[in-house]
């Protein structure tokens with residue numbers, strides 16, 4: 570198997586808090602992998618270390634055989650790793666379509682002169698950007714609202730827009746941080762279908778952090794469970810559901 574994303578023994582502390590200790594995770598070609606665990610277990614910190622938001626204290630992140638540990642965020646995006654955030658991050662004052670276009674824009678390579686003179690090359694690339702952004706909006710089911718203000722959309726739509734923005738950077742691996750947070754049961758089922766569709770259509774690997782077990786168990790090929798910054802268990806959904814340590818960790822948190 571082509572292991573696209575290999576995280577080896579990463580660690581990160583914030584002051585005295587050991588947020589992540591010696592965690593190793595592998596995400597294979599076209600796999601859907603999940604990271605679960607009680608609040609404060611270190612899940613988002615793992616995403617922040619992969620995507621270059623924080624430098625690691627220890628360990629390495631390898632992507633398609635290349636060591637990308639501690640690279641700047643924009644180079645990690647350019648290498649093919651995209652992410653969404655727990656708290657929705659959309660641009661005010663831009664339409665739904667423009668929000669996707671701004672995500673794709675840094676991926677376009679035209680120079681300052683093209684930009685200043687609005688050369689045919691620049692106009693062609695802008696057109697391509699628009700078509701591509703419309704494609705991703707269609708994929709997530711938001712074509713009908715492309716000219717609207719995203720902040721007038723229901724929460725579930727805003728989450729889909731965030732996913733479209735991440736897809737517009739052409740990822741090979743998509744990191745979704747709590748995509749189901751704040752969604753009702755019907756919206757979660759809709760999101761499960763959308764993630765399956767994205768996976769099938771784009772042939773990408775997807776890593777999901779979420780607390781909604783119906784989503785995790787339906788989608789994941791492999792699950793990593795974190796607890797207090799450490800890896801507690803890894804395995805298939807069935808193995809994780811039958812793991813006593815995992816049950817205890819969740820019961821301890823009142824889940």
Ligand SMILES: Nc1ncnc2c1ncn2[C@@H]1O[C@H](COP(=O)(O)OP(=O)(O)OP(=O)(O)O)[C@@H](O)[C@H]1O
Pocket residue numbers: 583586587588606607608609610611612613614615
């Ligand atoms: N920037 C930071 N500065 C200080 N402490 C941090 C920072 N980021 C995370 N932490 C701490 O690291 C630990 C792990 O946090 P993290 O957000 O990774 O957990 P999580 O598993 O994603 O939790 P949740 O499910 O609640 O989102 C927590 O104790 C948190 O307070």
